[in-house]
Amino acid sequence: MKHFRLTTSFLLLTTFITLLTSCFRGVPKPLPIAIIPQPQSIQRSTGVFTLHKTLRIDSSEPLQEVAEFAKKSLATTGISISSKSTAPAVIFVHDTTLVNEEGYRLQVSQNSIHISAKDAKGAFYGLQSLVQLLPTDIPKDPIHIPCMTIDDYPRFSYRGMHLDVGRHFFPVSFIKQYIDMLAQLKMNTFHWHLTEDQGWRIEIKKYPKLQSIASQRKETLIGHYTDQPPQYDHTPYGGYYTQEEIKEVVAYAQERQVTIIPEIEMPGHSQAAIAAYPELGCTGNPVSVATTWGVFDDIYCPKEQTFEFLEAVIDEVITLFPGPYIHIGGDEAPKTRWKNCAHCQELIQREQLKDEQGLQSYFIQRMERYINSKGKKIIGWDEILEGGLAPNATVMSWRGTAGAVTAAKEGHHVILTPTSHCYFDYYQSQNETEPLAIGGYLPLKKVYDFEPIPEAMTAKEASYVLGAQGNVWTEYMKTTDQVNYMVFPRALALSEVLWSDKKIKDYTNFIHRLQNFLPRLDKKGIRYANHLYEIKGRSFYQNDSVYFELKTTLPNSRIRYTVDGSTPTKNSASYLAPFYLTKSCTIKAAVFEEDRMLGELYTTHFKKHLAVEQQLQISPAPHPNFDSGGSRALINGIVGHHKRFNDPEWLGFNSDSVRLTLKLNHSQKMNTLRVRFHNGKTSWIYAPKDIRIQSKTGFQRVQNIPESKRPFVETAIELNGLVADELYLTIYNYGKIPDGRPGAGHNAWLFINELILE
Structure with a gap:
């Protein structure tokens, strides 16, 4: 009887589970809501909208063009567009009662989807949100979109991305794809950097040598700008866009609610134009289109012939671009030629200008x-502030935010593009396998944390902030794949900075939505940087002992690691908490999903030298922007990356000298002290000229450091068996940056890495 009762109970339970499962099987599973940029408000309601691969699209007359675009856009996802009145409908509604410019309301009910907007831009952005509610590929089975109401609008009116085609030229097909992606992210401006020292990329019919000479260079630099000796590929390089191609791109952008701002550089970054027409320069001597990167002395000479040339160029440019702005550059214009030009000096006197900076303002x-x-x-870069700002100009502040604050105080509109958060030519990972880049370090989270309104602004001054822009300088991006790798997914983070209210932003939530978005990039064949599984490590002091910490972007990830230099496997130790470093070792780690390694292998080397776990005093303190590792970053056993200076291992100073006091817990015999300095001159960073080292015992030595073109400098100071418990180092800043170099006239930055005492 017991056996009978047990079997009967089991059968009853099995029957109940089967019935319960069949009930849930009939409940449609809705798609996730994972829109980038995050909408301002999403209100869920009961029910789902069911789509069987067929949609009808209707529209109010003012939004008809967007509706027609929607038909083409949705058809690419595998949806069939029907005219049958019985088909589920997406309806565009012209609603003038909506308050916010570029805003929309997206209402998903069980029977239809309504996109309401007061203008075409809002309707278009509502469509982009709808597309992100759909799967990347429409399956055979019905899909279910949860019922909801989205009320959405942008925080900033200017939401832009830039692309430099002067250093490297990219085909029209790629420019269209780039604009497509900006539009999907609700960005409304494409800043097209068309002229440079290394190539002129826009057809100007009045000046055919711009096409035949200025658009071509005889060869291109190989490797990094700071590598010595420089190497070249000995391969001619060039290209330009015809006016018909530009019209085609402009029309393509307009259909996607994107305004294109062309940039015609002046007075600097103009060597390519001067190569075609030497009379535009101060010397009149022939020059070549630049074959390397950097800043060049040959700039436009402010004479009537030059202004006639530029005015004729502008006449043709404005017929091609219907937007309100022309970007005129204004950055990095050395005054070497102007200082030695009789015409320029006479013009300064005649116009009663103060100096060459005043002459640039006049220009x-x-x-x-x-x-x-x-x-x-x-629009101009923030150097147009120098010598007095043009009365109606908008300023793009790239050298930090000071230019934006100054311009806003004077009542000028500003767009924030600081190198710290908006330069997508910077490295986005500290992994040694990253492709070559100009330098710097700008990870995804730092882009996401960007706040476009500087703290130093008052509410009135903040009203002049139009928005911000990501900049893509292509010295080290020869191919379209390299551009995509550097831009995505950082452009997605910036889109949320510019669109979403800062109160609703959440990085962890963004990362989960990003995981949902990445297959859309895969479908388009866009090669992006996927550092979601990347591990970051740091050593730190706790109770005067050195510990090592590992972490990754995605929460609850399983990290496995080794300290013997071997590659971790599924059986390696799981990282649970920071661990104590007892001796020199090589740490390797990776994220695992069961037995599968995700992402790339993390590797770092720890050296337990004599200064580790000792005391270090620094005066003056590092600059707040470059002090993330604290003073003990210089004696923690980890050597910073030699190509980048923005990781916690590097400390940055802008003072005339730096005093370091190393205190040991007891007297030690010391043979050598090695000190590392960053030498990234394109970023205004120079190795020092001299180091003075002293001890209480009377030991003293001055080490001279010859100027180098290498990206970092390591100097070894012989201590010859010195026995002491303290060392005093005085490191002297390089001083003023010479003329003709980036940052000329400014005080050089000093960046210090590990003090390795042996």
Whole structure:
């Protein structure tokens, strides 16, 4: 009887589970809501909208063009567009009661989807959100979109991405794909950097040598700008966009609600144009289109012939670009030629200008008046502030935020593009396998944490902030794959910075939505940087002992690691908490999903030298922007990356000298002290000229450091068996940056890494 009762109970339980399962099987599983950028408000409601691969699209008349675009766009996902009245519908509704510019309301009910907007831009952005509610590929089975109401609008009116095609040229097909991605992320501006020292990329019919000479260079630098000796590929390189191609791209962008801002550089970054027409320079001597990167002395000479040339160029440019702005550059214009030019000096005297900076202001203001007379406004990099700002100019602040604050105080509109958060040519990972880049370090989270309104601004000044922009300088991006790798997914993070209210931003939530978005990039064949499983490590002091910490972007990830230099496997130790470092070792780690390694292997080397676990005093303190590792970053046993200076292992100083006091817990015999310095001159960073080292015992030595073109400098100071418990180092800053170099006239930065005492 017991056996009978047990069997009967089991059968009853099995029957109940089967019935319960069949009930749940009939409940449709809705798709996740994972939109980037995050909408301002999402209100869920009961039920789902069911889609059987067929949609009808209707529209109010003012939004008809967006509806037609929607038909083409949705068809690419595998949806069939039907005209049958019985088909589920997406309906575009013209609603003038909506308050916010570019805003929309997306309402998903069980029977239809309504996208309401007061203009085409809002309707278009509502469509982009709808597309992200759909799967990347429409399956054979019905899909179910949860019922909801999204009320959405942008935080900033200017949401931009830049692309430099002067250093490397990219085909029209790629420019269209780039614009496509900006539009999907609700970015509304494409800043097209068309002229450079290394190539002129826009057809100007009045000046055919711009096409035949200025658009071509005889060869291109191989490797990094700082590598010595420089190497070249000995391969001619060039290209330009015809005016017909530009019209095609502009029309393509307009259909996607993207405004294109062309940049015609002046007075600097103009060597390619001067190569075609030497009379535009101060010397009149022939020059070549630049074959390397950097800043060059040959800039436009402010004479009538030059202004006639530039005005004619602008006349053709404004017929191609219907947007309100022309970008005129204005950055990195060395005054070497102007200082030695009789015409320039006479012009300074005649116009009662203060100096060459005043002459640059004269140049910019004259071109602004001409551009304004053609119904356009100018944008320039923040150097246009020098010598006095043109009256109607908008400033792009790239050298930090000070330029934005200054311009806003004077009542000028500003766009934030600081190198610290918006330069996508910077490294995005500290992994040694990253492709060559110009330098710096800008990981995804730092982009996401960017706040475009500087703290130093008052509420009134903040009203002049139009928005921000990501910049993509292509010295080290020869192919379209390299551009995509550097841009994505950082552009997704920036899109949320510019669109979403900062109160609703959440990085962990963003990462989960990003995981949902990445297959969309895969489908388009976009090679992006996937550092979601990347491990970061750091050593730190706790109770005067050195510990090592591992962490990764995604929470609850399983990290396995080794300290003997071997590659971790599924059986290696699981990382649970920071561990104590007792001796020199090689640490390797990776994220695992069961027995499968995800992402790339993390590797770092720890050296337990004599200064580790000792005391170090620094005066003055490092600059707050470059002090993330604290003073003990210099004696923690980890050597910083020699190509980058923004990781916690490097401390940055902008003072005339730095005093280091190393205190040992007892007297030690010392043979050598090795000190590492960053030498990234394109970033205004120079190794020091001298180091003075002393001890209480009377030992003293001055070490001279010859100037180097290497990206970092390591100097070894012989101590010859010195026995002491303290060392005093005085490191002297390089001083003023010479003329003709990036940052000329400014005090050089000093970046110090590990003090290795042996």
